[in-house]
Amino acid sequence: MSDVLFLGLAVFDHAFMRYALIAGTAVALACGLVGYLMVLRGQVFMGDAMGHVAFTGALASLAFGLDARLGLFVACVAVGLVLAGMGDRGRAGDTETGIVFSWVLGLGVLLLSVVASSGGAGGAAGARVLFGSILGLDAARTTWAVAIAAAVVIALIAIARPLLFATLDEAVAAARGVPVRLLGFAFLAIVGIAAAEAAQVVGALLLLGLLATPGGTAWRLTTSPYAGLAVSAAAAVASTWAGLLLSFEVPSLPPSVAIIVVASALYAGATLLDRVRAR
Template identity: 60%
Template sequence: MSMFSHPFMVYALLGGTGIAAACGAVGFFLVLRAQVFTGDALSHVAFTGALAALAFGIDLRVGLFAATIAVALLLGALGRRGRADDVVIGNVFAWILGLGVFFLTLYTTNRSGSGNGSATINVLFGSILGLSSSQAQTALWIGVGVVAALVFIARPLLFATLDEAVAAARGVPVRVLGFVFLALVGAATAEATQAVGALLLLGLVAAPAGTALVLTDRPFRGLGLAVALAVGEMWAGLTLAYFVPRMPPSFSITAVATAVYAAAMIYRWSARRRAAVRSAATAVAPAHIRVAEPVATADTVSV
């Protein structure tokens, strides 16, 4: 049977496209702004928010989005000009993990035997093959919204990323842009948790963006390439999981993303090596030519 004849695969591909596009877009700026640690912290925030929602008996997605967006804005407020630094992230990270343990204990204690223990596993490792039609459409539209908002602020955000002081002096609202960007990262993180889980989310955020920056040094081309790579890796990972049923889709997606990044690094290394060899050959060639040239003597001049 065709892969597209199964509704669960169609929903996974549909929702995964939106999730991957959002992760590729925000991941590009996370890598460019040296804020990858922020994405890692927010992935654990997503886990804590989901556990809080489960502990209080509300919709899991409410906890995901509320926690990730709120903590993302908190990181921006505690940092400088809307950009969280590593010290702030480290302290919030430790507090969030402790809070996650508390909500996990509360959930398992109050709801033991309720049959909902699989929800915790799904948050940790993802459950993209379990998306319903409405969940897939929601994921797609959230992804489209995140990408559209990021494209809208891409130029001033890039200016603030490359030279924050000059951007502020030119009137760019650096702090506001930082808050908006972190909110978009929080939304993308919350939605992507359904695909690859909190533990593996960083691979989907960082790997396509890192690959794009390896392949091109033009920022807007790199942004488009990061989105395209993330979507392609999502589709390739889901296809691999379909044909190898024992392979979890979250693992196959991140494995494909990591393999593509490794291939890009090898390609860049080999390209630089070839360029160095050509440069060395060009530098040595004129010396050989000069040695081979005949030397004019008095006899040849007289003739």
């Protein structure tokens, strides 16, 4: 017990850990909420797509000497809206989603070679973008991450009721005058923002683990959508904290890897519980 207490205190001695915990909590909260709705709407593949788009967006910024976050947000939201526009009722099919993001990724490879040839540190920059660098946050970046996460949470709460209605019974919702298509667009824009936030915590390639995995955990544990939102957010935050503490304790374990491992373990536990209950 005293070890845990000591560890808890030691963690807060370091400014970079404080920033990581604060930003990580806010981002995980937003991702947990968004991710649960993604699972409910059957749009997990969008999260997969966003991971690749985030990579290209961040590298585009780096190639032009801009802040990586600018490209992250612009690329994720723009591709989210394009994909929403390609499908009926603000949803894109998996095949078209896959085609768009695989080309965007090809573009990312080109940008990676540009960054590598101009700066010489392309390998390191590429790895940071792909696998995250939450321990490198400063006060300003933390503030921005928290503010944007708060905006995502507020926006999601504002549209939660009609979005859940449109998700659970699209045809009836449309007949009742719920703007299904508009909600589809709004949701994918929010997914884009959440993905760009997650990319800063766990990296572009791993952001699916922070978005979809807590959502899946919640889906396994409860059938009530509001309880599901809460469980998903809690699972995401718990994974982030446990992952950060774990990687603080075991320095060879990168924080993004630890967060994904914990989130996956929670998912595996929820799946087992679900199967036991189903018997």
